Amino acid sequence: MSFIEIRNVDLRYGSSASGTLAVSGASLDIELGEFVALVGPSGCGKSTLLKLIAGLVKPSAGQVRVSGREVTEPLKTVGMAFQNATLLPWRTIRDNIMLPLEIAEPHRRTLKQDREKNRAKVDALLEKVGLTGFAERMPWQLSGGMQQRAQLCRALIHEPSILLLDEPFAALDTFTREDLWSVLQDLWLFRKCTIVLVTHELREAVYLAQTVHVMSSRPGRLIKNRSVEIARPRTLETTFEPGFVDIVHGLRQAISEGKTP
Amino acid sequence: MSSKTLERIAPWVTTLILVLLWWLVIVVFDVKAYILPTPGETLQALYQYRYPLMTNGLSTLTTTVIGFGIAVVFGLALGIIVGSSRLAYCAVYPVIVAFNSVPKAALVPILVVWFGLGFVPAVITAFMLSFFPVVANVALAFSTIEPELTELMRSLGGSRRDMIVKIGIPRSLPYFFASLKIAITLSFVGSVIAEIIGGNTGIGNVMLVASSNFNMPLVFAALVVVGGLGIGMYALFDVWERRFTSWSVRDVASTTPGGG
Ligand SMILES: Nc1ncnc2c1ncn2[C@@H]1O[C@H](COP(=O)(O)OP(=O)(O)OP(=O)(O)O)[C@@H](O)[C@H]1O
Ligand SMILES: [Mg+2]
Numbered sequence: 001m002s003f004i005e006i007r008n009v010d011l012r013y014g015s016s017a018s019g020t021l022a023v024s025g026a027s028l029d030i031e032l033g034e035f036v037a038l039v040g041p042s043g044c045g046k047s048t049l050l051k052l053i054a055g056l057v058k059p060s061a062g063q064v065r066v067s068g069r070e071v072t073e074p075l076k077t078v079g080m081a082f083q084n085a086t087l088l089p090w091r092t093i094r095d096n097i098m099l100p101l102e103i104a105e106p107h108r109r110t111l112k113q114d115r116e117k118n119r120a121k122v123d124a125l126l127e128k129v130g131l132t133g134f135a136e137r138m139p140w141q142l143s144g145g146m147q148q149r150a151q152l153c154r155a156l157i158h159e160p161s162i163l164l165l166d167e168p169f170a171a172l173d174t175f176t177r178e179d180l181w182s183v184l185q186d187l188w189l190f191r192k193c194t195i196v197l198v199t200h201e202l203r204e205a206v207y208l209a210q211t212v213h214v215m216s217s218r219p220g221r222l223i224k225n226r227s228v229e230i231a232r233p234r235t236l237e238t239t240f241e242p243g244f245v246d247i248v249h250g251l252r253q254a255i256s257e258g259k260t261p
Numbered sequence: 262m263s264s265k266t267l268e269r270i271a272p273w274v275t276t277l278i279l280v281l282l283w284w285l286v287i288v289v290f291d292v293k294a295y296i297l298p299t300p301g302e303t304l305q306a307l308y309q310y311r312y313p314l315m316t317n318g319l320s321t322l323t324t325t326v327i328g329f330g331i332a333v334v335f336g337l338a339l340g341i342i343v344g345s346s347r348l349a350y351c352a353v354y355p356v357i358v359a360f361n362s363v364p365k366a367a368l369v370p371i372l373v374v375w376f377g378l379g380f381v382p383a384v385i386t387a388f389m390l391s392f393f394p395v396v397a398n399v400a401l402a403f404s405t406i407e408p409e410l411t412e413l414m415r416s417l418g419g420s421r422r423d424m425i426v427k428i429g430i431p432r433s434l435p436y437f438f439a440s441l442k443i444a445i446t447l448s449f450v451g452s453v454i455a456e457i458i459g460g461n462t463g464i465g466n467v468m469l470v471a472s473s474n475f476n477m478p479l480v481f482a483a484l485v486v487v488g489g490l491g492i493g494m495y496a497l498f499d500v501w502e503r504r505f506t507s508w509s510v511r512d513v514a515s516t517t518p519g520g521g
Contacts, residue, residue, distance in 0.1 A: 054416050076418040082409040090431045102427065103417040158417070 001068060002029035003194060004053060004162070009062035010219075011048055022048040024219035026062075035188055035195045037209035039202060039251060041259055045220030046198040050164045053196060054078050066162070075162070076104055079155035079193075083167045085147035087139040093150050094135040097122050100158040107158055118157075125153040128190070129183050145176035149183065156187065165197045169204065178236055181207050185233055202248045202255075207234055212251060216258040224254045298478040306478035307485060313467060318486050321452055321463040324380065325494075328387025329448035335388070336395025336444070337437065343396065344403025344433075345425055354400070361393040366454050373459035383455035383463065390451035391444035398440035402433030438502035445494045453487060464490075 006028040013020045023045040030036050038046050051057045052064050055071040064071045079100070087096045101107040101118055111118075126132055129149040139147055148168055155163055165184075169177040185208060188195055199205050205212045206228050214224040228247060230238060238244055280300050286292065287299050294302055307314065339357075342349050365386055372382035406428055414424050456465025464483050471479035 051412070054412070056412050056415055074415045074418065076416075078416050080409075080413050080416055084407065084409060086407050086409045086413070088410075088428070088431070090434075099427070100417050103414060103419040103423055105418060 003032035003034070003067055004028070004030040004196075005063075005065040006049070006052065007063045007065070009052060009059040009064060011045070011052060011057060012060045021219040023052070023221070025221050026215075028213060028222050030194060030196065032067075033192045033194055035197070035208060035210045037197045037199055037205035037212045038215065039199060039205050039212060039255065040215030040220060041217045041255060042200070044215045044217050046215060047166050049215075049220065050080075050166055050196060050198060053162070054080065054164055077160050078162045078164055079158065079160035080164045081148075081151045081155040081166070081168045083170045085139070085144070085151045087147055087150060087154075089139055092136050092138060093126075093131070093142070094119075094122050096139065096150060097125065097153045097157050099154060104158045121157060122153065125156060126150075128187060129153055143176075145172050145180065148172065148180060152180075152184065152187065156191065156193075159191075159193075161193055163193050163195045165195065167198055167200060170200060177201075177204070182233070182235070184208060189232060202251050203239055205251070206230075206244060206247050207239060212247075214251060214254045214258060223258045224251075226251060226254075295475045295477050298481050302478040303481040303485060306476075306482040310467075310479055310482060314464070314482060314486050317462060317464045317467045317483075318490060321449075321456065321465065321487075322490060324383045324452040324456075324463060325387055325445070325449045325490075328384045328452060329391055329445050331384070332388045332392035332444055332448060333395055333441065336392040336440075337399055339392075340396045340399025340433070340437075341403065341425060341429065344400035345421065345429060350400070350404070357393065357396060365389050365451060366458060369455050369458040372455070378459055378461045380462070382459050383452045386455035387448040387451035391448035394440040394443040394447065395437070398436040399433045402436040403429050406432060435502075435506040438498070438506055442495055442498045442502065445498055446491055449487075449491050449494060 006026055009023060009026045010021065011023040013022055026045075026049060028049075038049060040046055048057065052059060053066070053071070053075075055064070055074040058072070066075060087093070088099070091099070098118060101114075102111060107114070122135060123132075126135055129152055131146060131149050131153070134142065134146065134150075139150070142150065151168065155165075169180050172180065181204060184195075184197075188208075197205070197208060202212075209228060211225055211227045213222050214226075215221065216223045226247060230241075230244060283297075284300050287297060298306070339353070343353050343357075344350070368389070369382055369386055372385055376382050376385070410428055411424065414428065419427070452463065453465040453468075456463035457469050460466040460469075464487055468480050468483045468487075471477075471483065
């Protein structure tokens with residue numbers, strides 16, 4: 001039994017049969033602590049699959065199970081990060097990162113007595129992502145890349161067992177993005193939580209993930225998976241090695257074959 | 262002179278030019294005082310009738326502030342409800358928009374029949390004119406919350422209340438303050454209109470009585486008071502807005518103009 005099991009899931013947006021069929025017959029297994037990347041053509045239902053795992057949408061058919069239990073309502077053990085940093089502009093970086101602690105159980109009940117502990121936690125996370133000293137800044141005082149780092153902290157502060165990342169680096173320039181690959185890899189090596197990363201960038205998928213899953217165009221289905229057995233920690237140098245390049249090429253091919261003509 | 266100070270005095274210069282034009286029109290076309298008084302006659306009337314102008318001005322101000330206060334509380338509550346529930350939005354918003362396009366001046370006679378001449382119809386008119394921008398702006402702020410944030414909050418197990426308290430209300434503050442500026446001005450318009458149509462006190466009533474006596478200088482003096490009060494209240498809320506929502510200086514909060 002896998003940690004996350006997606007079995008023959010269909011998802012149709014809108015109640016009627018005329019609604020958009022976003023995902024159809026998707027099946028996927030993710031192990032505890034695994035780092036998985038999800039790639040596929042635009043609009044194929046990658047974000048939808050993340051929402052299915054998080055329990056934010058209910059499958060129209062099929063089943064999603066997390067640690068053996070069917071997901072019927074939003075899971076409370078996930079952290080999420082998106083393409084837009086979506087930091088709250090009226091809160092400092094520290095207070096933004098603390099947000100999940102104010103909302104999620106059991107943290108919200110112990111918010112007062114854990115004040116010092118939480119501060120220390122935020123500081124530790126900020127140090128991990130290279131934002132030491134920025135805790136009291138406002139979001140707009142940070143660059144896009146720094147905001148994404150802060151967003152990663154927010155996604156991790158309540159120590160979720162699953163981290164769902166929806167193209168978190170897509171809006172960044174290449175250099176910033178590649179910096180953040182290594183930041184994310186370090187976070188994962190350190191925390192070992194289960195990560196599902198949606199991305200358009202195949203190099204990013206191969207650099208970061210243990211397994212890359214390829215989806216077909218809409219309605220999305222999983223058509224191929226490729227495990228990446230390159231030693232960690234991977235570096236930018238790794239991305240130029242023949243083994244790495246081969247995997248990227250293979251995936252590119254799989255995606256273009258998966259596009260229905 | 263630096264361009265900053267030039268910018269600061271520019272509106273005063275414009276005002277001065279307009280007053281000069283006003284005066285010039287009277288001199289050139291030899292307009293009589295019972296048609297259009299000169300700036301000097303207006304000032305004189307302002308001084309001569311300073312006590313009635315002040316008491317009636319205060320009365321109008323009270324009406325305006327009360328109508329505005331009710332509009333703010335009601336508008337904020339309705340804006341939150343309409344903005345955070347899709348069903349409430351569908352059920353209520355079209356009705357509010359339809360109501361907003363009714364000319365409120367036409368309702369004053371009805372209010373007078375129901376509540377008699379005076380204070381109550383004026384407060385209600387002020388309220389009716391000013392609640393819409395508050396509702397619209399707050400609802401806009403709520404309904405434009407990024408879907409990702411909603412997902413994030415739901416995934417953390419946040420309740421609807423958490424969503425409103427932690428995200429909705431702080432996010433709507435700049436929109437709310439922007440709407441207050443408009444609401445206070447409209448509320449003021451509302452109370453003056455009601456006083457003109459069906460009032461027995463207030464600056465609007467002063468204007469009505471003065472114009473039926475052909476006391477044009479007093480009408481204009483009352484207009485000056487009305488203008489001064491309107492600008493003053495707008496400025497007050499403008500300063501307040503800037504103080505309270507400094508975090509949003511980078512954001513552009515929208516403002517929705519109201520109807521009459
Ligand atoms: N809330 C929604 N209501 C209706 N249709 C939706 C909704 N969200 C997504 N869709 C549709 O479902 C399909 C899949 O959307 P999804 O966002 O999952 O794709 P994606 O793979 O994440 O795309 P992208 O790579 O562009 O982010 C799209 O055709 C989209 O139009
Ligand atoms: Mg997407």
